[in-house]
Amino acid sequence: MTQLATIRDDFALLDDWEDRYRYIIELGRDMPSLAEAEKTAANKVEGCASQVWLVTESDPAGGGRLRFRGDSDAHIVRGLVAIITTAYDGLTPAEVAGLEAEPLLASLGLDAHLSSQRANGLRAMVRRIKQEAARRAA
Numbered sequence: 241m242t243q244l245a246t247i248r249d250d251f252a253l254l255d256d257w258e259d260r261y262r263y264i265i266e267l268g269r270d271m272p273s274l275a276e277a278e279k280t281a282a283n284k285v286e287g288c289a290s291q292v293w294l295v296t297e298s299d300p301a302g303g304g305r306l307r308f309r310g311d312s313d314a315h316i317v318r319g320l321v322a323i324i325t326t327a328y329d330g331l332t333p334a335e336v337a338g339l340e341a342e343p344l345l346a347s348l349g350l351d352a353h354l355s356s357q358r359a360n361g362l363r364a365m366v367r368r369i370k371q372e373a374a375r376r377a378a
Contacts, residue, residue: 243326244344251348260349261316268318271325274311287364289357290314292321294365296372304332306373310365317361323348324365333377341366 247267254260274283278295285292291313299305308329310321327344328336345351345362354362 247323248347257353264319265315267322268315271322274309285364285368288361290317292317294368305330308369320362328369333373336370336373
């Protein structure tokens with residue numbers, strides 16, 4: 241089972257949104273932090289109300305796969321970063337281009353339970369991931 245499938249299953253077990261928000265925050269807590277040296281303007285995601293940084297790396301195992309790591313200064317946003325990076329981590333640039341985040345967010349119910357600011361921030365993160373993948377594919 242993939243990490244994303246585990247997140248979906250865990251979400252399905254939680255009945256109310258207070259529990260789901262706590263779970264999102266826990267996902268963020270469990271995600272390794274970026275080093276302070278990685279929290280640069282070049283890694284900052286524009287369009288997020290909170291501070292968000294994303295790092296894209298080539299998978300050392302090869303195969304053209306990309307690794308995504310991120311961080312945020314806000315607890316719930318950090319959890320959302322964990323969800324988004326989990327969704328795209330380990331994919332090739334072509335797979336990143338083909339994976340739309342909207343159905344994923346809808347399957348978790350996030351599309352209906354996030355403020356417009358947070359939803360815009362999520363779209364900005366996905367846009368950044370897709371731009372990085374396209375840049376590396378070129």
